[in-house]
Amino acid sequence: MKRFEYADEKISDNQILVAMPSFVIGIGILYLPRSMASVTTGSDGWLSLVIGGIIAVIITWSVAKLSASFPNQSFINYSSTIVTKPIATVITFLFVILGIMVTALQVRQIADISKHYLLIETPVEIISLVFLLLILYGVGNSRAGLFRLNTMFLPFVLFIALVVIVFNINHFNPDFLMPAFQTGFGGLWEGTKGSILSYAGFGVVWFYITLVERPEKTPKKAAIGMCIPIILYLVLYLACIMVFGNSVTANLQYPTIELAKIVEIPGGILERFESLFFVIWIMAIFNTTAMALDIAILALHSIFGKTNKIKLLFIVSPIVYITGMYPQDLMQLSHFSTFIGYSSLIYTVFVYILLFATAKIRKVI
């Protein structure tokens, strides 16, 4: 079988700008308004979203800055320069595990939501498997192709989100935004934690920046890219609050999907708008999942340099599948997702501090 070869495996920094939102926008936003509304009063969740967003941008920029100071070196290469080869290998390997777990979680969540809304009788196992096979196909091919898919899908995703908001404007009730600034510090902190988790897409910067040819401007581009999901989340959250009010938003499983369900295109052309929304959102989730798996493979490949990428893929994918099928019910799944969210956040910050401090002390940069 012949494969289509792209010109090279290098990417531009604009592709990083697109990759950031493509990675971050996924399942998180479908239930984010609920987790925001349940810990805050009125519309105060926006504060949490903004604070969390600023933190996410700062982390993204810092990590990108660090990676960009070693142009054209893979993560394992430059971290070996900073903290010796064995430690760098361990760090990279933990990234592999994280990547696998994120992929597993996404595959499982998309299967659960599809079952909930679209395919009631189809077993979760089958939906997951089919989706995973699709991901394998995406990852198995050229990496540059994956980036082009990002650039192709993102406009659709943003457009459909815009449509959902615009067609809900006549349901907006600004009174629901009140009372403002009544949430205690505890509630805001809970909200901020939740929002940072939903922005967790930092893995992209660690590994993909090394593929950028001239990474001088990349940190700025990555930070700008990170702003896209922040704005999108903010707008969707406020739309949910204005349409449903705080108490209902806090009690809906997937407020964003419910928002799409309300949309009725005038003239009865499309009564079930949410199916269209769903189709396009699966594109967003595809991007997230494919990139997560790709990073795991990329990291693994950098450890076992000589092994074929396809071979690695076939070794990793059963692990992804089994991990994804492990949680039994909704609560276990939500614990699993919180655990992964925190570990990827804390791990990124930890690795950043470790590498940055050591590099400063040993005067590598």
Place this chain on the structure above:
Amino acid sequence: MGNFLRLMSCSCLLILTGCWDSLPIDERGFVIGSAIDMAGEIQDKNYDITVTHQFVVPGNLSNLSQSGGGGGDKKAFQNISATGQSPFQITRNMLSLTDLIPNSEHLKILIISDEVAREPDLFSSVTDSFIRDHEMRREVKVMITNGKAKDLLENESDTEQLPSRHINNIMENNIKSLELIQSVRVGTLHQYLLNDDSYVLPLITLSGKDINYNGAAIFAGKSDQQVGTLSNEEIKGLRLVKGDITNGMLPFHIDGELMIYEINTANSSIAINTANPEKMDISITINTEGFIAEMFGSRSLLDQQYINKIEKEISKKIEQTVNNTVKKAQQELGIDFFNFSSILRQKHYDVWKKIEKDWEDGEKLFSQSKVNVTAKAIVRDIGASDKAKDDGME
């Protein structure tokens, strides 16, 4: 590699052969309206309810343009009732009564009998599955009826083949009247049930062969149970307080003659002075604009002083109407269906947190608060002609 790929594609065939969720559309029974009634007597907290689903029979739906054709005699709907404890369970049991598989994606209306609505906590329980089931849309209109809800679904009209759609249309055409409240969607009901604020739902009644959409059912926020009804006149008061009126008429008397004031726009602003929580000051200002739609007298309306007098009379009439409704809320029921409570929560959160429990219950602060109504009516236009008749006997 080649063999492996061949094996892969063959195993894919196994996965792609069928679809678990395929269900031919002609085997689906589209439920367009549902009604919930009480079945029999209540015996110590054990309720039995009857759920009626109205299924569309697409074959008998005739196109009005093809008049005289076949299918005109047969009913385009089929009502199926079953009794049990929960609506979801009942819907499942219906499978044994019909060859169709109920599908609620196109459900338009949900009618609940007031017998059900008046039981404490039962109303929120029976509506749960309509909120929870993802098949249901949040756009389903909810209404209460005096008497049997099932009868409403049986009532055929001359203009519409499906009773449910007929009722749905009635609910949508309420923009011209001040005596009707906005239809309530299941999504809004969800919010009502979650909040402790009291609320009103549309009330429809069947008189003879006609469906009357008049009146409203008042629900207490905490127990979500119907505690009373509002008459047309009282709804006017409620609508005027809520403002946001685009059309509606207000009859009043001037010098003993009837005159009709057609409201074009009305808006209200409500300010609550919370300085003294024991006796709160609620001031409602209502501004209306409109024209004279009909008059029984014969005086010329092109007279500034007369118009001023008319405007004053209208304002007085509005204040009277509103005060009447407020009195009912404060003294007769002690239920804040105006939702002053949500204004308190939105604008005076600190005070609200303290008095939340004593608003309707406990110290009944709502009933003790003082409500001031000021109305200002403007007559913009007098219609196409000044006088439609001469001075008559005078």
